[in-house]
Amino acid sequence: MASVLEFTDVSIIRDHTTILDSLSWTVDSAERWVILGPNGAGKTTLLQIAAAMIHPSAGTARLLDATLGSVDVFELRPRIGFASSAMGRRIPADETVLNVVLTAAYSVTGRWNEEYEDVDIRRAERVLAEWKLSHLAQRRFGGLSDGEQKRVQIARSVMTDPELLLLDEPAASLDLGSREELLQLLGGYASAPEAPAIVMVTHHVEEIPPGFTHALLLAGGTVQAAGPIAEVLTADHLGRTFGLALEVRHEDGRFTARAS
Ligand SMILES: Nc1ncnc2c1ncn2[C@@H]1O[C@H](COP(=O)(O)OP(=O)(O)OP(=O)(O)O)[C@@H](O)[C@H]1O
Numbered sequence: 042m043a044s045v046l047e048f049t050d051v052s053i054i055r056d057h058t059t060i061l062d063s064l065s066w067t068v069d070s071a072e073r074w075v076i077l078g079p080n081g082a083g084k085t086t087l088l089q090i091a092a093a094m095i096h097p098s099a100g101t102a103r104l105l106d107a108t109l110g111s112v113d114v115f116e117l118r119p120r121i122g123f124a125s126s127a128m129g130r131r132i133p134a135d136e137t138v139l140n141v142v143l144t145a146a147y148s149v150t151g152r153w154n155e156e157y158e159d160v161d162i163r164r165a166e167r168v169l170a171e172w173k174l175s176h177l178a179q180r181r182f183g184g185l186s187d188g189e190q191k192r193v194q195i196a197r198s199v200m201t202d203p204e205l206l207l208l209d210e211p212a213a214s215l216d217l218g219s220r221e222e223l224l225q226l227l228g229g230y231a232s233a234p235e236a237p238a239i240v241m242v243t244h245h246v247e248e249i250p251p252g253f254t255h256a257l258l259l260a261g262g263t264v265q266a267a268g269p270i271a272e273v274l275t276a277d278h279l280g281r282t283f284g285l286a287l288e289v290r291h292e293d294g295r296f297t298a299r300a301s
Pocket residue numbers: 055056058060078079080081082083084085086087
């Protein structure tokens with residue numbers, strides 16, 4: 042199994058504050074990771090390094106066999122899919138769903154004057170079908186529901202067939218039906234052997250799709266626990282990470298947690 046991400050003693054320091062503290066972590070190509078931790082733990086910052094958007098202040102971050110700092114990030118980024126609400130806000134509201142997904146092939150948001158190839162259009166249509174969006178292909182992005190917009194952002198992030206897929210809180214703000222629909226799609230995608238390595242940040246264990254294999258718990262910029270999901274998402278580890286006594290259940294590939 043090849044590693045797609047390898048962090049060694051990675052720290053991020055901003056304004057004299059240590060946001061990530063000497064973090065070491067490896068993700069292999071067949072693994073699907075979830076990152077959990079309280080507000081301000083450093084989850085989004087960690088994902089930004091994994092997306093080659095920021096460099097470590099100290100330590101070494103290797104992504105897809107390249108070391109950040111000695112590689113052209115503009116060559117690296119198209120190989121990494123990234124969906125977050127911050128990126129969603131940059132998508133023009135009047136763009137059609139088909140074009141939002143299609144423009145990923147050219148790493149731009151908004152369709153300007155690119156000439157698209159038939160092969161890209163066919164792939165975009167296939168990706169839309171995979172994420173149950175075909176019926177919305179000609180609708181404007183800004184007019185979609187939150188749940189539909191999240192699915193479009195994920196479809197866009199997988200359009201380039203990435204080797205690493207990063208998802209920052211994909212189920213945040215969704216109603217129960219939209220969340221379950223998204224988790225079913227994500228679970229199906231994650232379970233396919235040809236899917237890329239996936240790293241997903243979430244606030245809730247209930248939002249972890251079935252098929253995820255590993256978990257990393259982060260608090261105060263340090264790793265509290267990391268490894269196979271069933272060994273990490275225990276009442277002990279989660280309780281320590283969130284600072285309260287918890288009861289955790291794991292049934293049919295899904296987790297629930299509540300104060301005990
Ligand atoms: N440029 C910066 N300068 C100073 N502090 C920063 C900077 N960027 C982030 N931080 C701080 O670093 C900490 C970690 O932020 P980050 O967004 O990574 O956390 P998070 O775990 O994703 O939080 P949340 O769950 O609330 O989204 C926060 O306390 C944040 O205020």
